[in-house]
Amino acid sequence: MGDGGTIAIGGIHHVTAIAADPQRNLDFYAGALGLRLVKRTVNFDDPGTYHLYYGDGAGTPGSILTFFPHVGARRGRHGVGQAAETRFAVPKASIGHWVERLMRHHITADGPAPRFGDGAPVLSFRDPDGLMLELVGLDEPGDAAGWDAAPVPAEHAIRRVLGVSLWLEAYERSAALLTGPMGFRASAQEGERHRYAGAGGAEVELRCAPGFWPGAAGAGTVHHVAFRVPDPAAEEAARGVLGREAGLDVTPVLDRQYFRSVYFREPGGVLFEIATDPPGFMVDEPPERLGEALKLPAWLEGRRETIERRLPELHPPSGRR
Template sequence: MRHHGIHHVTVIAGPARRNLDFYTRVLGLRLVKKTVNFDDPATYHFYFGDSIGSPGSILTFFPWEHVAPGQTGTGTTQETAFRVPESALAFWEQRFIEQGVEHGKPEKRFGQSVLPFKDPDGTSLALVGIANVRTDNTWTTGAIPTEHAIQGLEGVTLLVENGEPTGAILTDVFGFREVAREGELVRYKGDAVLCSVVDVRSAGSKLPGRTGGGTVHHIAFRATDDAHQVEMVRKLVETHGLQPTEQKDRNYFRSVYFREPGGILFEIATDGPGFDADETHDNLGDELKLPAFLEARRSEIEGKLPALT
């Protein structure tokens, strides 16, 4: 069965130790994979998610120790949102106060309660309260009980000059549908349980964004398998005149990349083989995992990676 939604979101961060602490200790996510940036193996690539690393639960990071700050603007992702039980927002607001997390006041968007906040790199994030939220595969810690835990990603907000061409990609290629409008925001929804919401904000000729710390590097949409991915690529080429990359093997999924009309880097990632391809579910994230083509350089790579303890 095909699920229309987002597979993962990848963000640029600063110091690796700080990034790891915030997402595992403060937010209570599971580190489901500790590997490296395949194109820059002296840099970690962290994957955070639910207990089994479900597609749609995954927020990933390239943590560069001395990265310059980025800037949100047109052609960037304005915000990435997690889903939590609606009753948990008061818990999180208090936890943010106690942990010194920068956050705003709860607000309403499309009838939902939303608590915006930022991570130590200034990444714009939010918690969205969901009624009757499913708690499958919840990862919990002693400080964050199951009834308050993050349940995966909810979606993203994109900031582009003109949202219509972006919306056409979402609906025609990725199987989303327009479900609501609120001011300059248009909401698109897929049918996956996790991370199936994309809000597109048309901002006109505002200042373009700048890639750097605290900004989203790319958004990966789900393909059930290789055949589904090929079908999406065909539509991108034949209907939308875009030229995706060749398929790249990322060990835990296979990917192609392209710039959508608003300038944001999109990926199409297969659901499989999954994060248990080289670790059991019980041991996800325990060891540094390298792709086969880098394994011979393990000692060199481990010597260049920053300490995490």
């Protein structure tokens, strides 16, 4: 990859996936999993579709999972060239609470079972669209901002997005990108699973699956994985490093209202994003009102009436407790 710059990545910023029914998505993530809906807006590239953001009480970068819920979307297919499992960090002592909570919400889970011999228990399950999720119990899972009326007691709440796994035909070039410009280090291996650790406690697992069928986008699949940088200057530097050092085709900087983004495909075909921490989700809503109203960027405000008419209504999640 070259011996030049390393990107100032501070961990994972968010993971974005595709869903089919927005209300069912809201009920699951803000109800069963107890995340806060921190922003309801639209897909800026397809304003007839919601873009829903879930996270901790303050919408802290690194706690965010977002969805494009396309009503009636067909189910995707998990395969190589995709990010597959998305992992959340929870306190290790809370795994028992989560076993009971998932059962109470009629969510079938496997585990808890350790992986990589590190003793961290892992609960594996799927959302209503089939998106693969894991809760990983850690002795030091990190902190999360709470909020009034949070559906999960603060001591058991999801702390952050711990990491993702990529399913790949071959892992070597993806590993070189991670350990080179992206500043990760190899931390564990178990069979065809290779784990890499980065800043902010982020983990990326590369799962080598030669000959497995390719993934197909659709409901229940990850659209992209975003890594965080502290400011626009670091993002501009990252764009240069990725193009110059890694020889990747990187997009221009795009304004996503709550962060600035550049996108590229890593060597295995997974869409990556570099996103800035600022300006954050409170740029257009106070902390106590996050996620309550449909927020549109200035260039879409003139179309608000049409957009609102096309979007399905959303109601507070059922079964929060």
